[in-house]
Amino acid sequence: MIRRPDDRGQIVLVAAAVVAVALLAMTVAFAQLGYDGDRASASDVDVASLSTIDRSLTAAVRAAAQDATAGTDTIAWRDRRAVVTRIRASLSADVERIERVHAERGRSLSVAFDGAGAIRFARADCPAGPGRTFGPCRAIDGLVVQERAGRTTPIAAVVRVRIVSPTESSTAVFVVRVVS
Numbered sequence: 001m002i003r004r005p006d007d008r009g010q011i012v013l014v015a016a017a018v019v020a021v022a023l024l025a026m027t028v029a030f031a032q033l034g035y036d037g038d039r040a041s042a043s044d045v046d047v048a049s050l051s052t053i054d055r056s057l058t059a060a061v062r063a064a065a066q067d068a069t070a071g072t073d074t075i076a077w078r079d080r081r082a083v084v085t086r087i088r089a090s091l092s093a094d095v096e097r098i099e100r101v102h103a104e105r106g107r108s109l110s111v112a113f114d115g116a117g118a119i120r121f122a123r124a125d126c127p128a129g130p131g132r133t134f135g136p137c138r139a140i141d142g143l144v145v146q147e148r149a150g151r152t153t154p155i156a157a158v159v160r161v162r163i164v165s166p167t168e169s170s171t172a173v174f175v176v177r178v179v180s
Contacts, residue, residue, distance in 0.1 A: 006017050007076045007171065008167055022028040024145070028126075050172055051107075053098070053161055053172075054174050054176075055173075056098050057098070057111070057157075057159055057161075057174055058176050058177075060091055060094035060095070060098070061087075061091065061159075061176040061178060062089035062176075063088075063090075063094075063169070064087045064088075064094070064177055065087055065089045065154035065178045067086075067090050068083055068086035068087045068090060068154070069083065069152070069153070069154065071087045073152060074149050075152045076150060076151060076152065077135065077150055077151060079152060080138060080145050080147075080152040081140060081141045081142065083154065084140045084141055084143045084145060084154075087143060087154060087157075088141065089142070091157075095111045097110060098104055098111060102163070106166070107132070107163060107164065107165030107168070108162075108163070108164040109159050109161065109163050109164075110161070111137040111159055111160075112142075112159070112160050112162075113141055113142020113143065113157065113158065113159060113160075114142055114143060114158040114160040114173055115139065115142050115158075116160060117142070117158035117160070117173055118139035118140075118141075118142045118143060118144050118156075118157070119139040120158075121139070121143045121144050121156055121175055122137040122138060122139040123155075124138075125175075126144070126146060126155070127146065127155065127179070134146055134147065134148050134149025135148065137155060139158075139165045142157060142158055142159065143156070143157050143158075144156045144157070144158070153179065154158055154178045154179070155177070155178055155179055156174045156175055156176060156178055157175075157178070158173065158174070158175050158176075159174045159176060160172075160173050160175070161173075161174065
């Protein structure tokens with residue numbers, strides 16, 4: 001078999017043509033995979049306002065605390081865990097609503113009670129002082145309650161908020177005071 005020197009050049013040209021056709025097919029397939037309107041860029045997502053989140057959480061916690069303690073005689077100090085359970089149950093719908101609103105804006109927001117933060121708050125910032133004859137503060141599942149005249153009074157909730165979006169990733173801890 002006798003080979004000519006220009007056969008090699010033809011093989012290289014044929015191989016290049018095959019590669020070019022394959023790349024063209026891959027490019028067309030990739031272009032058809034997505035619709036540009038479905039794509040969200042980082043500039044399409046606004047940055048979460050921590051003050052707005054704080055106001056929403058404050059309103060929700062205060063309303064839940066009022067609902068849990070209004071019109072009931074079962075708020076004795078010995079029933080403090082039941083009060084905390086009612087507050088958390090009342091808050092769950094509001095927390096889900098806050099998380100859903102942020103999901104609609106292209107960010108993930110998760111709200112969780114911070115048990116360790118509540119313990120620190122109960123130890124350091126429990127209302128006390130001259131003219132106040134309040135009992136002890138207790139941190140239960142991220143909420144702080146205090147004994148006042150034998151009754152359970154919600155004082156604060158400590159909440160950890162995690163925000164993730166294309167433009168931000170942050171964690172904030174809010175101490176939501178129910179009473180001063």
